[in-house]
Amino acid sequence: MEIFRPHSRKNVFSSSNDASSVPTIPLYRSAPPLEVRLEDFESFAIDRLRGFFFLRLSTFVFFASSNSKDLLLIPSPFAPRVLTTYSASHIYFSRGFPMVKELLKVNMRHQYTSEVLNKDIISHFVLRLVYCRTEDLRKWFLSMESALFRYRFRLLSAEAQKAVMEEFNLPYKAVSNVEFESVKDKLVQVARSMGQPSTADAIFYKVPFEEVPELVAGRKVFIKQGYAYVAMNQIVSLVATLFRSQLSKALILTNRKWTSSIREQEKHRLTPIVEALSSSYLGPDYSQSRENADISLKDIEQFAKSSFPLCMRHLFDKLKEDHHLKHGGRMQLGLFLKGVGLNLDDALAFWRAEFSKKVGLEKFEKQYAYNIRHNYGKEGKRTDYTPYSCQKIISSTPGAGDHHGCPYRHFSEENLRAAICGMGVNSRAMEDVIDKVRNRHYQLACTLTFEALHGMSCDAGINHPNQYFSDSRKILDSKTSAISLSRMLQSRVFWLLHKVLEPFSGVYLVPQVMDLQRENVVKSSMQPPKQFKCGSWNSSHYPGSWLKTRHSLLYTFHLYG
Amino acid sequence: MIPEHESVFNSNHLKLYYGKLFPFSDLVKWVSYGNDGKHPGCDQSYIGRREFSFTLENDIYLRFQSFNNALELENSIKERSPVKIDIGPVYTVDPSKRHAYAQSDDNAFAPVERELIFDIDMTDYDDVRYCCSGADVCLVCWPLMTIAIKVIDTSLRDDLGFKHILWVYSGRRGVHCWVCDGKARRLTNEQRGAIADYFRVYKGNENSHKKVSLTGAALHPFLATSYTNVLKNYFEKNLLTGQNLLATEERYEKILDMIPDESIASELRGRWQDSRRSSSAKEDINVVRWEQCKQVLQSGKHKAQGLRRCIEEIVFSFTYPRLDMEVSKHMNHLLKAPFCVHPKTGRVCVPIDPNRCEEFDPTTVPTLSQLIEELNSEGSRTDDDGELNRTSLGNAITLFRSSFLQPLLKACKEEIENCYNLKLQQSKNSLGW
Numbered sequence: 001m002e003i004f005r006p007h008s009r010k011n012v013f014s015s016s017n018d019a020s021s022v023p024t025i026p027l028y029r030s031a032p033p034l035e036v037r038l039e040d041f042e043s044f045a046i047d048r049l050r051g052f053f054f055l056r057l058s059t060f061v062f063f064a065s066s067n068s069k070d071l072l073l074i075p076s077p078f079a080p081r082v083l084t085t086y087s088a089s090h091i092y093f094s095r096g097f098p099m100v101k102e103l104l105k106v107n108m109r110h111q112y113t114s115e116v117l118n119k120d121i122i123s124h125f126v127l128r129l130v131y132c133r134t135e136d137l138r139k140w141f142l143s144m145e146s147a148l149f150r151y152r153f154r155l156l157s158a159e160a161q162k163a164v165m166e167e168f169n170l171p172y173k174a175v176s177n178v179e180f181e182s183v184k185d186k187l188v189q190v191a192r193s194m195g196q197p198s199t200a201d202a203i204f205y206k207v208p209f210e211e212v213p214e215l216v217a218g219r220k221v222f223i224k225q226g227y228a229y230v231a232m233n234q235i236v237s238l239v240a241t242l243f244r245s246q247l248s249k250a251l252i253l254t255n256r257k258w259t260s261s262i263r264e265q266e267k268h269r270l271t272p273i274v275e276a277l278s279s280s281y282l283g284p285d286y287s288q289s290r291e292n293a294d295i296s297l298k299d300i301e302q303f304a305k306s307s308f309p310l311c312m313r314h315l316f317d318k319l320k321e322d323h324h325l326k327h328g329g330r331m332q333l334g335l336f337l338k339g340v341g342l343n344l345d346d347a348l349a350f351w352r353a354e355f356s357k358k359v360g361l362e363k364f365e366k367q368y369a370y371n372i373r374h375n376y377g378k379e380g381k382r383t384d385y386t387p388y389s390c391q392k393i394i395s396s397t398p399g400a401g402d403h404h405g406c407p408y409r410h411f412s413e414e415n416l417r418a419a420i421c422g423m424g425v426n427s428r429a430m431e432d433v434i435d436k437v438r439n440r441h442y443q444l445a446c447t448l449t450f451e452a453l454h455g456m457s458c459d460a461g462i463n464h465p466n467q468y469f470s471d472s473r474k475i476l477d478s479k480t481s482a483i484s485l486s487r488m489l490q491s492r493v494f495w496l497l498h499k500v501l502e503p504f505s506g507v508y509l510v511p512q513v514m515d516l517q518r519e520n521v522v523k524s525s526m527q528p529p530k531q532f533k534c535g536s537w538n539s540s541h542y543p544g545s546w547l548k549t550r551h552s553l554l555y556t557f558h559l560y561g
Numbered sequence: 562m563i564p565e566h567e568s569v570f571n572s573n574h575l576k577l578y579y580g581k582l583f584p585f586s587d588l589v590k591w592v593s594y595g596n597d598g599k600h601p602g603c604d605q606s607y608i609g610r611r612e613f614s615f616t617l618e619n620d621i622y623l624r625f626q627s628f629n630n631a632l633e634l635e636n637s638i639k640e641r642s643p644v645k646i647d648i649g650p651v652y653t654v655d656p657s658k659r660h661a662y663a664q665s666d667d668n669a670f671a672p673v674e675r676e677l678i679f680d681i682d683m684t685d686y687d688d689v690r691y692c693c694s695g696a697d698v699c700l701v702c703w704p705l706m707t708i709a710i711k712v713i714d715t716s717l718r719d720d721l722g723f724k725h726i727l728w729v730y731s732g733r734r735g736v737h738c739w740v741c742d743g744k745a746r747r748l749t750n751e752q753r754g755a756i757a758d759y760f761r762v763y764k765g766n767e768n769s770h771k772k773v774s775l776t777g778a779a780l781h782p783f784l785a786t787s788y789t790n791v792l793k794n795y796f797e798k799n800l801l802t803g804q805n806l807l808a809t810e811e812r813y814e815k816i817l818d819m820i821p822d823e824s825i826a827s828e829l830r831g832r833w834q835d836s837r838r839s840s841s842a843k844e845d846i847n848v849v850r851w852e853q854c855k856q857v858l859q860s861g862k863h864k865a866q867g868l869r870r871c872i873e874e875i876v877f878s879f880t881y882p883r884l885d886m887e888v889s890k891h892m893n894h895l896l897k898a899p900f901c902v903h904p905k906t907g908r909v910c911v912p913i914d915p916n917r918c919e920e921f922d923p924t925t926v927p928t929l930s931q932l933i934e935e936l937n938s939e940g941s942r943t944d945d946d947g948e949l950n951r952t953s954l955g956n957a958i959t960l961f962r963s964s965f966l967q968p969l970l971k972a973c974k975e976e977i978e979n980c981y982n983l984k985l986q987q988s989k990n991s992l993g994w
Contacts, residue, residue, distance in 0.1 A: 189779045192777060192779035193778070194777060209721060217754065217759060223721065224719070226723075226744075227722070328887075397761075399763070400685045400686070
């Protein structure tokens with residue numbers, strides 16, 4: 001078997017870039033025609049995952065002490081207060097991008113500089129294989145790769161950006177002066193609607209509106225007769241959309257190849273690596289109900305009070321009150337109950353009991369029973385539908401008459417306070433919850449509610465209503481406070497954190513200023529208590545206090561996923 | 562109010578309707594988009610890949626039905642007499658044979674084309690109409706639908722550049738919109754979602770407070786145009802008095818609730834509580850109060866940041882179209898076919914002319930029983946169109962053909978020819994090499 005000496009190998013990817021003098025960014029158009037060592041296959045992929053992780057960190061402010069490799073991460077909103085409280089002489093502070101750049105470099109680096117681009121491309125294609133296999137995996141990978149692409153594109157010079165546009169064969173020309181004058185008023189109006197200064201001298205491109213969906217969705221462009229007027233500083237959206245759609249198509253092809261041949265051919269070599277790489281990231285989807293127990297109809301009422309998250313409790317209460325829920329609510333609650341272990345017959349009985357009071361038995365059987373059976377995979381295309389995750393619920397768009405969605409996100413503060421109070425959360429915990437909501441940390445707010453009601457910490461945070469339920473049952477059933485470490489280690493973010501933070505001698509995650517002061521983290525000249533250390537991996541280093549501080553950071557990531 | 566003609570909707574009448582009046586060939590001509598022609602560029606498999614779905618009596622759903630031509634559709638519908646016909650997307654393969662492809666891999670059976678559709682339902686406006694609620698509509702609240710048609714139709718044409726747009730009365734309490742341009746049919750789910758979001762202003766649900774929130778120093782041109790050309794006028798000239806939006810305490814409190822500045826709200830409240838007693842004015846009380854509200858909010862001393870948009874926010878809340886987002890966002894959503902008969906009202910889902918939508922009156926839309934009566938009242942002739950024209954459905958069909966179908970098919974024919982010639986050109990070129 002041939003042993004590669006990487007530095008002697010020609011850089012196969014730079015050829016296209018050699019011709020033009022402008023350095024651009026890889027577009028991953030074709031797979032690398034070279035061999036990769038098995039250990040690189042895995043380690044490159046992990047490095048790229050770290051890179052993704054740091055991209056997500058770009059909403060944080062980083063404090064680093066000037067004389068060590070220690071690193072402090074603080075969510076941006078709290079940063080100014082920290083800065084004014086403590087002398088800046090020991091620390092330098094960087095907001096978002098510059099630090100990310102550094103960290104990206106660390107993870108994208110290679111011992112031979114000529115190999116950096118190869119590593120980039122190889123790791124990309126390895127992850128394609130890893131993340132092509134289900135809709136959820138593809139979605140996650142697409143959003144990560146697009147974020148990386150955007151980030152890199154913004155850093156390019158105007159010249160290089162034009163070169164990338166040419167690579168994509170974008171036929172768009174800047175809007176002529178005459179045309180610009182004719183729509184100038186409207187363009188200024190759009191800029192003002194976004195709170196931006198006048199765009200009098202900006203360059204605009206005229207682009208079919210369907211190629212910039214994200215700008216259309218946010219009403220960030222003027223659209224006329226099918227064309228969107230895209231400002232030069234918005235062009236990243238256009239290019240990234242193209243990048244994303246091409247990658248999306250490629251992923252589907254990769255998936256076809258994977259299922260038709262690669263998986264079998266590589267059964268003993270790559271397949272285990274590929275499957276391990278993705279499964280260590282994604283949490284359970286709760287499509288199977290809890291292993292041990294089906295819940296029965298008579299228990300629901302009691303469980304709803306003790307163990308339903310607010311989103312489900314609210315739907316449950318409204319159903320009891322109105323004897324009706326609109327479609328979105330029926331789906332959200334119905335699938336949750338399925339995940340909790342309510343079998344089809346009981347589900348039908350449950351919904352029938354309520355709906356028949358309002359619409360009558362006959363109409364229920366005619367109009368609603370089908371959908372319930374459909375959810376259980378007994379009708380139509382017979383898919384066994386999975387319960388909605390927090391992410392899905394948070395991003396839903398409840399309209400008039402709807403009660404579904406995430407209360408922390410979709411309720412007014414007033415209504416939310418009343419609802420949380422109704423669950424039995426005390427006023428002090430309530431303020432913490434509201435505080436999280438104001439900072440848009442909805443899952444964290446839910447986690448705090450959980451902790452307030454159960455009187456103990458929820459180590460993994462809440463990212464699925466069914467997880468809320470099962471965690472709650474575990475606590476209430478066993479009355480033991482021990483939450484197994486093994487479960488914690490399985491949690492996907494923990495795994496990633498471990499992988500990501502290895503290069504630093506010490507990393508401290510600080511959720512907000514209050515904690516910072518209480519724990520005296522900064523006061524002792526950047527030398528926090530030993531147990532906060534995360535640089536080495538040892539389970540004894542993670543007592544409760546560390547777990548507490550972890551939440552804010554970790555669950556912000558979920559939101560961006 | 563539209564009474565529910567449960568008794569009138571009987572299956573014999575429906576059979577007769579499908580037998581004598583339902584425009585099968587127009588419907589199929591439409592969804593074929595010119596591919597049923599003789600031109601070599603036509604895709605003969607196109608119509609057969611479209612999903613139709615029937616709802617039979619007793620709520621039996623038949624999904625994934627497909628037909629190769631108008632005659633097959635006609636025979637099937639006449640045989641089964643569905644109470645509702647839905648139209649779904651065009652798939653990669655014949656949807657009735659989808660199981661044959663299910664095993665191969667996950668993308669063999671997927672939607673490839675679908676009209677961009679919108680569904681606007683009066684029940685979503687229950688918090689801003691006082692005349693009726695739920696499934697009922699009347700001439701007092703119907704203007705909300707007229708507004709929706711005007712705003713969305715104008716933007717679809719002027720902003721997004723679409724031309725072939727069909728508006729249909731849903732038979733009871735709302736309207737459906739089908740955008741049929743080739744470009745619209747081929748939009749991805751993401752692009753559909755973007756358009757739906759572009760139109761989305763109303764963000765409330767049952768549990769949030771403020772339903773419309775407009776920020777920024779200016780309104781986006783689309784919103785500004787809608788406001789000045791449609792919303793403002795309808796609010797002030799029609800809904801304000803029609804719905805008595807400010808006539809009682811309970812109602813004006815709802816509007817005062819939307820004013821973020823408590824002192825202004827209480828100033829107005831004070832005035833309105835007094836004016837109730839001394840209302841000798843000839844002018845409508847709603848109009849008087851609205852003028853006061855505008856005057857206070859827009860007077861110099863209150864031009865604070867948060868209040869600048871307040872008048873607009875109130876008008877948007879009470880008038881701006883509320884779309885069922887999920888219907889528009891996904892290609893595989895079903896939508897009821899035009900010319901179906903609504904099983905509860907017996908009314909036919911007739912097209913609405915967007916240029917004259919303010920004249921549309923849901924209470925005079927022909928009903929099934931009325932049509933059957935008209936059929937019976939004169940001796941039967943055999944000529945199809947003659948039969949149609951004798952009934953009040955004639956105008957609806959004429960409108961469908963002249964303002965929608967004919968221009969659409971002309972454009973489709975051109976598109977097919979251009980596409981074919983381009984391909985021909987390309988293959989010639991490649992031969993040359």
